[in-house]
Amino acid sequence: MTIFWNLTRRKLRSFLTISGIVIGIVALTTMGAMANNFNALLDGGVNYYGDHVTVNDSSAGSSLLSSGVLPTSKIGEIESVNGVTAAFPEITILAQPGKVQVVSLGLPDFIANSNPQESAYTSVPSRVASGRNLTSSSSGEVVLGSSIASEFGKKVGDRIDLPVRPSDATSDFVNHTYSVVGILASTKTMPDTGAFVSLTDAQTLLKDSLPASLRDSVDATQVANSISVYGSPGTNLDQLAIRINNQVAGVKAVKPSDQVAAFKSGGAIFTAITTGAALLALIIGGLSVLNTMIMAVSERVREIGLKKAIGASTFVVMREVVIESTFIGFLGGAIGFGLGAGVALLLNTITPASQPVLFLVTPGLAVLSLGFATALGALAGIAPAFRAARLDPVTALRAQ
Numbered sequence: 001m002t003i004f005w006n007l008t009r010r011k012l013r014s015f016l017t018i019s020g021i022v023i024g025i026v027a028l029t030t031m032g033a034m035a036n037n038f039n040a041l042l043d044g045g046v047n048y049y050g051d052h053v054t055v056n057d058s059s060a061g062s063s064l065l066s067s068g069v070l071p072t073s074k075i076g077e078i079e080s081v082n083g084v085t086a087a088f089p090e091i092t093i094l095a096q097p098g099k100v101q102v103v104s105l106g107l108p109d110f111i112a113n114s115n116p117q118e119s120a121y122t123s124v125p126s127r128v129a130s131g132r133n134l135t136s137s138s139s140g141e142v143v144l145g146s147s148i149a150s151e152f153g154k155k156v157g158d159r160i161d162l163p164v165r166p167s168d169a170t171s172d173f174v175n176h177t178y179s180v181v182g183i184l185a186s187t188k189t190m191p192d193t194g195a196f197v198s199l200t201d202a203q204t205l206l207k208d209s210l211p212a213s214l215r216d217s218v219d220a221t222q223v224a225n226s227i228s229v230y231g232s233p234g235t236n237l238d239q240l241a242i243r244i245n246n247q248v249a250g251v252k253a254v255k256p257s258d259q260v261a262a263f264k265s266g267g268a269i270f271t272a273i274t275t276g277a278a279l280l281a282l283i284i285g286g287l288s289v290l291n292t293m294i295m296a297v298s299e300r301v302r303e304i305g306l307k308k309a310i311g312a313s314t315f316v317v318m319r320e321v322v323i324e325s326t327f328i329g330f331l332g333g334a335i336g337f338g339l340g341a342g343v344a345l346l347l348n349t350i351t352p353a354s355q356p357v358l359f360l361v362t363p364g365l366a367v368l369s370l371g372f373a374t375a376l377g378a379l380a381g382i383a384p385a386f387r388a389a390r391l392d393p394v395t396a397l398r399a400q
Helices: 002-049 074-079 116-120 146-152 199-208 237-247 256-299 301-309 314-350 363-380 382-389 393-398
Strands: 053-057 084-090 092-094 110-113 128-131 141-144 159-162 176-184 194-197 226-231 251-254
Touching: 002 256, 002 314, 002 363, 053 237, 053 256, 074 084, 074 226, 084 110, 084 116, 092 199, 110 199, 141 146, 141 159, 146 176, 159 194, 176 194, 176 199, 194 199, 226 237, 237 251, 237 256, 251 256, 314 363, 314 382, 363 382
Parallel strands: 110 194, 141 176
Antiparallel strands: 053 226, 053 251, 084 226, 092 110, 128 176, 141 194, 159 176
16 A cells, blocks of 8 residues: 555656646747747848838838838939949838727738839848739739738739728728739748839829828829838948938938847847746746655665665666656656647637737747756756765665
8 A cells, every 4th residue: 555655646746747847848838939929020120121221201210111201313312322232212101001000019011112123132032922023014913921911811813902991081091902913921020911012003002191182292203201222242331321311411311230229129028038938947847856856766765775785886876866857857848848839829820810920839949948848857856866876775775
């Protein structure tokens, strides 16, 4: 009966220990997957804004959806600045004006122009998953990002009205019907929520977004929200932004380093979250394994004494204890990662198409979770292993 009770108690203790590790690793996995997803969005912004200078109207903000209007005649002035190799007009407007934006880790749906020639300069060209990209002669055609295509249930060959008419639209609201000619591959970054049209179509949309009293006074072919400027090879883009500000009146060139720094600073929040989850796993799992192995050594004093009495070396005794604790850590890590990844993927699946997913499970996260749990188990087994190694065989054999 005593033997049965001891075995039952050991199994229960091991189960509780593994459960402790599982809880910690589930937290590490889910928080890590959220951090991966957020960092992917940040990396997209870093890659996009880091390879060119964004030039806005001097009176407008520097955000992606800035409402400033800039005459395209500024392009010629900008291209005359030393170090500039090419400049392209950029137009960006909301795809769903008037929609209340809930807290989200992604950008709102937007409409932007696509410059086919710009792909030769940008470091992040878009890849079409189905259909084709726009051409220089495109008109009435749109290429949708993966998220916005899923949100509206659109595929190549369908038609879509943009911008989307709000429920409280005024009588002067204008939108246009476009043929979907391409769907972009998912990038987990900015292009996923975009609808890309030709420059001419984008200029028309920009004009239509203005108050009705101003539309007739604006030549749509001569305006843009901003201008993307690419430097010649070896050009310092921050210095190029300074030269543009000094030589071109009425514009504000934003240093790429300022925009990149803004994106990177946001990653510190999720790094802290992941670190906190790792500490939680360390505290819960580490104490659980340590307690279990100490109790296991205490309950197996006679067994350990017998092994030492028949010639087992100190290394062999320590190795057995550490291997056992390492296995407990690995098993808890495997179960915890499986549950955490399952929860993350389930939540992604049930997230409405109109909202970006929150989690990104990667092979690197799997290695981190399993490696962390296994190392945790091994480290937690060191102290009990030393305790077992110090046991005196004679005293141990006399133990009850």
